[in-house]
Each structure stands twice: as structure tokens, then as C-alpha cells.
Amino acid sequence: MPQTIAFIGSGNIGRALARLAVDAGLDVVLSNSRGPETLADVVAELGATARAATPAEAARAADLVVVSLPFHAYDKLPADALAGRTVIDTMHYFPDRDGRIEDLEERRTTSSELLQRHLPGSRVVKALGTMDFLRLYSSARPSGHPERSALPLTGDDAEAKTEAVRFLDALGYDAVDIGSLADSWRHEAGTPISVLLPYIGEPPTGMTQEQAQEWLFNGPSAVVGAARVEELTDQATRTGRVGLYMEDMFPVGR
Ligand SMILES: NC(=O)c1ccc[n+]([C@@H]2O[C@H](COP(=O)([O-])OP(=O)(O)OC[C@H]3O[C@@H](n4cnc5c(N)ncnc54)[C@H](OP(=O)(O)O)[C@@H]3O)[C@@H](O)[C@H]2O)c1
Known part of the structure; x- marks a missing residue:
């Protein structure tokens, strides 16, 4: 189990995972696009086992x-510094945020395969992107806990997947290996396993934007076990729009 975890991207998801990693006794190095000094507050909040660096420094400091x-920034990741590392990809393709990417729109590849292509010396595992950042933090439970949830992962390298399973375990989740990076569309945004319904439950109908946000922030959290992860990822189909659109995120007015 690696002792130092680097985070490239320290927003909602990066911070939630960094907090879980610190809780698990791991050292963390955070980075973003604006520079380590802009992460002083979050580093102070995380405590003595956290520090900030540039993305390349963070990558070199961790295995x-x-x-x-x-997702649109994936090709800015420092490929040289990331060579030899296992890279956990939490990212999703949101066309209205990321711009249309034809290879994804035409289903010629998956977002994690594009990342792997950009990082030929790294071992990419797609994981930890199916829950919203609030529940990702609050739903973590120790191994064997009756309310522990499971999360899917995919990757092409068996050793990297084993490492990712151990990392998820340390953070508070069981892992379900659902295949290779070519299969990773089964847990991309907009599929049955992703983000909202399985982990929160069926939303009330007819909500305003404000109510929908309140429901997302303060609504219930459902436990999703390994069998349910398998069922939901099996239900995924390659029909309809690719990726997730903001308008589909919240069930406003329905
Ligand atoms: N939010 C969720 O609940 C959720 C759930 C599942 C999956 N995801 C996916 O996870 C990813 C992150 O989501 P998020 O909500 O955490 O996003 P976010 O809060 O907007 O944070 C994005 C982070 O990426 C950094 N960044 C942007 N460009 C960069 C670059 N070129 N080099 C280094 N760092 C860069 C930003 O740093 P600066 O601020 O300095 O630019 C920021 O720290 C997205 O792909 C999203 O679709 C999100």
C-alpha cells in the first residue's frame, strides 16, 4: 500500500478523497492549476500529513x-512525471463543460482510454467517480462495516487494479472490478451507476433548482453493495447521449 498519495486537481473530489486518505493515515500532496500557495487553507485544514506542490512535483513525490x-484538461497532465505511477482517474466527460470530443461522441473510445493514451508510461485505473463528492466522503466505512458501499473500477493492468482495490479499501470502500479501460463506459457519467440515483435514492418530483440542490446536499445516502454495483453496471447501454449534460444532473421540475 503506497504511503504518499498525490492529487492533481484539488477541487470537490480531490479534497474529499484527500480528507479520506489523511483519515486513513496516508500522506497527501495536493496540486491544482493555480499553484501550491492557493491550497494553503486546505493543507492547513488537513493537517501535518498534507502539503501542496505543483502537479509534476506531486506526481514525482507519490507512487x-x-x-x-x-476532463478537458486531461492532456495537460504531466506525462513524464506520471510515468511509472498508477493513476486513478475520477474524471467524467461533460460535453457542455469540456467541449465536444468526437472520439467519445462516436464511441470510438472511452475517456479513460484517452487518458491512458496521454500517459503511456502510467497505469490508469478508472475509479471513485461514481459518487457525488459529499457522499464520497460521508459514506466511507471501515472494512466489514454493514453499511459499507462498493464502487466499480476498470483498468488494463492487473497490478495497478490490485493497488487501486487496496487504496479504496483504505479509504472506506469495497471495489468491484468490472473490466478493462475499454469497458469503462459502463461507469461513465450518465450511466445507471453514476453519481445520483443509486447513492441518494429516487428524488422527489417537481423540485425547483434550489430544492434540487438542497436535496443533493442534505438528502439521504443509500448503501450500494457489490452485487448492486454489478447489476447497475451490467444495465449500462451505449445508447442515447454520450457523457452527462448539466441539465440532466438535477431532476428540476420533473
Ligand atoms: N463533483 C463531483 O461530485 C464529481 C463526482 C464524480 C466525478 N467528478 C469528476 O471529477 C473531476 C473533478 O471534479 P470536481 O468537482 O472535483 O472539479 P472542481 O471542483 O472544479 O475541481 C477541479 C480541480 O482541477 C484543477 N485543475 C484544472 N485544470 C488543471 C490543470 N491543467 N492542472 C492541474 N489542476 C487543474 C482545478 O484547479 P484550479 O482551481 O487551480 O484551476 C481544481 O483543483 C471532473 O472530471 C468531474 O466530472 C466529479
Whole structure:
């Protein structure tokens, strides 16, 4: 189990995972696009086992790296510094945020395969992107806890997947290996396993934007076990729009 975890992208997801990693006794190095000094507050909040660095410095300091950027920035990741590392990809393709990416729109590849292509010397595992950042933090439970949830992962390298399973375990989740990076569309945004319904439950109908946000922030959390993860990822189909659109995120007015 690696002792130092680097985070490239330290927004909602990066911070939630960094907090879980610190809780698990791991050292963390956070990074973002604006520079380490802009992360002083979050580092202070995380305590003595956290520090901030540039993305390349963070990557070099750790053997396991979590990347949590808006997907459009994936090709800015420092490939040289990430070579030889296992890279956990939490990212999703949101066309209205990331711009249309034809290879994804035409289903010629998956977002994690594009990342792997950009990082030929790294071992990419897609994981930790199916829950919203609030529940990702609050739903973590120790191994064997009756309310522990499971999360899917995919990757092409068996050793990297084993490492990712151990990392998820340390953070507070069981892992379900659902295949290779070519299969990773089964847990991309907009599929049955992703983000909202399985982990929160069926939303009330007819909500305003404000109510929907309140429901997301303060609504219930459902426990999703390994069998349910398998069922939901099996239900995924490659029909309809690719990726997730903001308008589909919240069930406003329905
Ligand atoms: N939010 C969720 O609940 C959730 C759930 C599942 C999956 N995801 C996915 O996870 C990813 C991150 O989401 P988020 O909500 O955490 O995003 P976010 O809060 O907007 O944070 C994005 C982070 O990426 C950094 N960043 C942007 N460009 C960068 C670059 N070129 N180099 C280094 N760092 C860069 C930003 O740093 P600066 O601020 O300095 O630019 C920021 O720290 C997205 O792909 C998202 O779709 C999110």
C-alpha cells in the first residue's frame, strides 16, 4: 500500500478523497492549476500529513496519483512525471463543460482510454467517480462495516487494479472490478451507476433548482453493495447521449 498519495486537481473530489486518505493515515500532496500557495487553507485544514506542490512535483513525490480535473484538461497532465505511477482517474466527460470530443461522441473510445493514451508510461485505473463528492466522503466505512458501499473500477493492468482495490479499501470502500479501460463506459457519467440515483435514492418530483440542490446536499445516502454495483453496471447501454449534460444532473421540475 503506497504511503504518499498525490492529487492533481484539488477541487470537490480531490479534497474529499484527500480528507479520506489523511483519515486513513496516508500522506497527501495536493496540486491544482493555480499553484501550491492557493491550497494553503486546505493543507492547513488537513493537517501535518498534507502539503501542496505543483502537479509534476506531486506526481514525482507519490507512487499513486489521483487525477480529478475537468476532463478537458486531461492532456495537460504531466506525462513524464506520471510515468511509472498508477493513476486513478475520477474524471467524467461533460460535453457542455469540456467541449465536444468526437472520439467519445462516436464511441470510438472511452475517456479513460484517452487518458491512458496521454500517459503511456502510467497505469490508469478508472475509479471513485461514481459518487457525488459529499457522499464520497460521508459514506466511507471501515472494512466489514454493514453499511459499507462498493464502487466499480476498470483498468488494463492487473497490478495497478490490485493497488487501486487496496487504496479504496483504505479509504472506506469495497471495489468491484468490472473490466478493462475499454469497458469503462459502463461507469461513465450518465450511466445507471453514476453519481445520483443509486447513492441518494429516487428524488422527489417537481423540485425547483434550489430544492434540487438542497436535496443533493442534505438528502439521504443509500448503501450500494457489490452485487448492486454489478447489476447497475451490467444495465449500462451505449445508447442515447454520450457523457452527462448539466441539465440532466438535477431532476428540476420533473
Ligand atoms: N463533483 C463531483 O461530485 C464529481 C463526482 C464524480 C466525478 N467528478 C469528476 O471529477 C473531476 C473533478 O471534479 P470536481 O468537482 O472535483 O472539479 P472542481 O471542483 O472544479 O475541481 C477541479 C480541480 O482541477 C484543477 N485543475 C484544472 N485544470 C488543471 C490543470 N491543467 N492542472 C492541474 N489542476 C487543474 C482545478 O484547479 P484550479 O482551481 O487551480 O484551476 C481544481 O483543483 C471532473 O472530471 C468531474 O466530472 C466529479
